[in-house]
Amino acid sequence: MRLDATFLATDAAVRNDSRGVPYMALRLVDRTGSVDARMWKLPKDLLGGLDGPEYVRVEGVTHEYRGMLQVKVERLTILGREEVDEEDYVPVTERNLAALAAEMESVGEELEDVHLKRLFDAMVADEDFWEAFCTAPAAKSMHHARIGGLLEHSVQCVRVARALAEIYPVDRDLLLFGAAFHDVGKVDELSWDGGGFSYSDRGRLQGHVVLGERILHRYVGRVPGFPEELELELSHILLSHQGEPEYGAPERPRTLEAMLIHHIDNLDARVAMFLEATENVSRGGWSNHENPLRRALYVPPARSGSAEEKEG
Incomplete structure (x- = not known):
């Protein structure tokens, strides 16, 4: 699914993949919550990552990676604070x-x-x-x-x-x-x-x-x-x-x-x-290990005959 939206980017870090190619891992946050994102083919100005939390415009695609929703960032533009309404990026309880x-x-x-x-x-x-x-x-x-x-x-x-x-x-x-x-x-x-x-x-x-x-x-x-x-x-x-x-x-x-x-x-x-670490994880999938519990977390598939499966 194509994505073109603005977020607060947090926890940004540049790492190397198994081939030694640098990529940036980050979280994209708005009022509804957050989602993990990855960006490859980093331009020179992003090879050092972000200085801290930044408001950004993201163009890319959402996809499922090992059972977890993730954003593949194709283009990232840093925005000035004067370009956003900061309250739009503060998570709020759904309760x-x-x-x-x-x-x-x-x-x-x-x-x-x-x-x-x-x-x-x-x-x-x-x-x-x-x-x-x-x-x-x-x-x-x-x-x-x-x-x-x-x-x-x-x-x-x-x-x-x-x-x-x-x-x-x-x-x-x-x-x-x-x-x-x-x-x-x-x-x-x-x-x-x-x-x-x-x-x-x-x-x-x-x-x-x-x-x-x-x-x-x-x-x-x-x-x-x-x-x-x-x-x-x-x-x-x-x-x-x-x-x-x-x-x-x-x-x-x-x-x-x-x-x-x-x-x-x-x-x-x-x-x-x-629950927060597995919010975007599909049944039968794993979260990544970058969460407060410091381990990959598993969401079992619905059991045959379970109430959840019957409702589905």
């Missing part, structure tokens, strides 16, 4: 943001602990904070890197937390609150204006774990009589949800609720990584 926000707000109605309920309500009632929470990406590139991604990830974590609360002897309110706001620091860590996602200065210097704990402390101060022990448990959940120091956790999980939040977060993030 209904209003419905996701309403689902998250309903968590507050489930909470039986009066202090957690008041804390939850105080956060949702802050219009500037809540708007930022509902529009922020969950990451710059690893998973849920799209407008509304943080809300999407948080709602998924709450859904998993509800199920686990029926299985394990946990403080249900603490688990749900932690699932909802474990990544709250992302609203200060990331910037999503100006046509792309980037880290703020505070995000680079402190990270979302520390920033999230500070946000929590700020809102706790708005709830009169909030128990010190409860604040400590919530603080520990936020500070330990990354699991290990090498992943940015100041402390490892030391309560059951903190341990479950860590695994819930990790589970949803990795499922998202898989």
Whole structure:
């Protein structure tokens, strides 16, 4: 299929194929998502790749390569920022943001602990904070890197937390609150204006774990009589949800609720990584290994008699 369209080109790198011939690998991004692309017969001005993310006009063809959708670029023209509307190239969740926000707000109605309920309500009632929470990406590139991604990830974590609360002897309110706001620091860590996602200065210097704990402390101060022990448990959940120091956790999980939040977060993030990496992979095909999971991923063919095959 012929292609003539504009994109934000990211992750561009010039490599040599098995014959030693240079080619450029890159990702083409717009509001709908991203697709892998390859360009051979590089002109001299592209032999060094791109200096960074660039807006480009691409002419070429889309085709399936080893079960994965790919763009073969025939011509690539770098565009100036004045030639594009940068908002057209920022990925946006395909989920209904209003419905996701309403689902998250309903968590507050489930909470039986009066202090957690008041804390939850105080956060949702802050219009500037809540708007930022509902529009922020969950990451710059690893998973849920799209407008509304943080809300999407948080709602998924709450859904998993509800199920686990029926299985394990946990403080249900603490688990749900932690699932909802474990990544709250992302609203200060990331910037999503100006046509792309980037880290703020505070995000680079402190990270979302520390920033999230500070946000929590700020809102706790708005709830009169909030128990010190409860604040400590919530603080520990936020500070330990990354699991290990090498992943940015100041402390490892030391309560059951903190341990479950860590695994819930990790589970949803990795499922998202898989789904995003295989989004353009056909049944029976493989992704390439250039993804956050750092391995080629397989999408099995539909089994005979499966619901998917019957629908097809």
